Amino acid sequence: MKKLVVLITVFLLSACGFEATQTYRLTLSGSQAVPINDSELSTKAIVRLDEKRRKLRARLYIDGTEGFKFAHIHSGGIGETGGVEYTFEAPKKHKWKHGEKRYLVVRENGLSHAEMEALKNGDWYINLHTEAVPSGEVRAQIVPKTTxxxxxxxxxxxxxxxxxxxxxxxxxxxxxxxxxxxxxxxxxxxxxxxxxxxxxxxxxxxxxxxxxxxxxxx
Structure with missing residues (x-):
């Protein structure tokens, strides 16, 4: 009985876990926006993909973002605009620590094969919308560091x-x-x-x- 309980526990931990197979560290800027703009705003994002469990985790830092409205992960290649795939939201049950940089997250489970391929092929991007530029002031294509x-x-x-x-x-x-x-x-x-x-x-x-x-x- 003890062995069975241990096996079930290990299985549940494996099913609920997350192990990134792809990690993208990005810098959002106006130079990637469509159309290009001369905004001085710049911020960071991290996107991680677990292909085995078909899970997506993304974090977008928003400290110092004046006039922030919302941010999304969109479909679309470089120089293109596309529809919203996922919306960045405040992390649930998170208590901000003093001096901690504020961020928004995307936590998505059950990605389709087509969605994972689009992400890995560089056909998704992060767009940050502000009051000054509602269409998106800064943007980053989700691509590896080799690109x-x-x-x-x-x-x-x-x-x-x-x-x-x-x-x-x-x-x-x-x-x-x-x-x-x-x-x-x-x-x-x-x-x-x-x-x-x-x-x-x-x-x-x-x-x-x-x-x-x-x-x-x-």
Missing amino acids: MIISFKADGSQQVPSVTTGASGQGYLAYNSAEETLNLRVNSQGIKDAVAAHIHTGRVGSNGGVLVVMNQNA
Whole structure:
């Protein structure tokens, strides 16, 4: 009987436990927001995934976040906006200690296979909404530390030679050094007759050959 009780206890502890198989340490900034903004706000988040038990745990620090409204985990790749998957909430039954940084959490059980794949593929992001920028002032794509994200603005002044135009664009690039893969998305504004878009070789102020032909959506 004692052996049976011990086995049942071990099973229950295993079923209720959490063991992260993937951990993401993120910095939210306006440079990843869509559209890009120049906000000086920056904060941290930690996302952990237990693939075996299909559980998600996330923590978002909100100390010093002026005008905070709410925060979510959204679906969507770099440079995209998507629907809300989960909402960050105050931790239950937690008593804040003096000097402790305040944070919000997501605790979700029973993730589907598709949800876990979307998360691991970098197709989820954290978005923090404020009164100043209700659509999201700072954001972080949920990607591993081996992935570097760079955002940039494009306009006619950078052309060689420069051109006067009302068209502009905002680009988001993710480079995974472990897999040696690059993902680039450029959102354009004020362009109705685009015929092609490329990644070229060439330094600032010079023109170079086409390296990659970019696909255009509608």
